[in-house]
Amino acid sequence: MDDDKLLGLVLLCVPLSLVSFGGGQTIVASLQHQTVDVQHLLTSRQFTDLYAISRASPGPSTLIVALIGWGISGFWGAVIATLAIFIPSSALICIFGSWWQQHRLSPWGRAVERGLTPIAVGLIVAGGLAVSQSAGLSLFEIATTLAAAAFLTLTRVGPYPVLGTVGALYFCLSAAGKI
């Protein structure tokens, strides 16, 4: 049973790895949909928690798959999921990296570089929507999100002070029974 689930996760990660232009944030929409709605590896509540942990942790946001793998079968589940998300894209770099380095300045090379941008933009925003919907954000949480987005856009403050402030705020409100 666990093996089947782990295999399901690996078969989900390998193709996603190959289209993760710009990293983990482009594939989060699909990860959420597949693990919660389709394969039922997680509840939406668990997914929201793991998403929060992965975004508050250092390193690539792609590591959310390690958390999902850990939930399925412990340490080795986490290792296997990590390998499944990193090996395909890394192999692509080893195979095409040098070739690409030589051709990227040609008109078509530049067109590929620029042509991938709108796709990445669409995927990233779709990821934001997928997680918001899955979490079922309250009005207060939507306001938090917008305030944090405004803060991150308008100031040069890094993500950690913002995470710390919001985390402390939510802890106090929760302890006071307000949320």
Add this chain to the structure above:
Amino acid sequence: MLPLALRREEDFLEQRVDASNPPEEPHASLGSLLVSFLKLGASSFGGGMAAWTYREIVERRGWMTDENFLQTQTIAQILPGANPVNLAVYIGLKLRGLPGAIVATFAMVAPAFTVIILLSTVYRQLSAYPETHSVLRGLACVGIASTLTMGMKTARRLHGQTLPILIALSVFIMVGVLRWPLVPVVFASIPPSVLISYLLSRDKKHG
């Protein structure tokens, strides 16, 4: 050993002579690769990885020239995969071949992997308390906010051109709203999107 400025010039000349065969990079042992990338992996709090990597690989170790690093960074951004991991793969590969790529990638990911597993263990211990879930919901809001911010920043690179904006919008609708499977949507969107950028840049040149 040549002074840095001279060495760079020499690399540059060699590159011009034979662009298909980049010059041998100096003296990076697997052990020192491991140490460098473990350090980078451990300092990957809050992004800015490319800058840290530049400092370590180009300025401190002198393993790569400015120009080589800049190209490496572009490759890491464009090909799929997480940027810092891609940087590690490609730098490791250029310096020490496949073993270098494996060592650098392992070292880059291992610290973050360890931290995330520790955090999830803490989470499991604390998950019975309602405050834990509330705090995580707050952190998820910040996560979503930084995702949207990154989307907006990347959208600036579309330079307000209508067709690329329409492609971004249609990808968003197909994946985000209609929940169509992401992989086929991406593969189907790449050819028209690349063709459009090609035609747009050609128009600009001729018109």
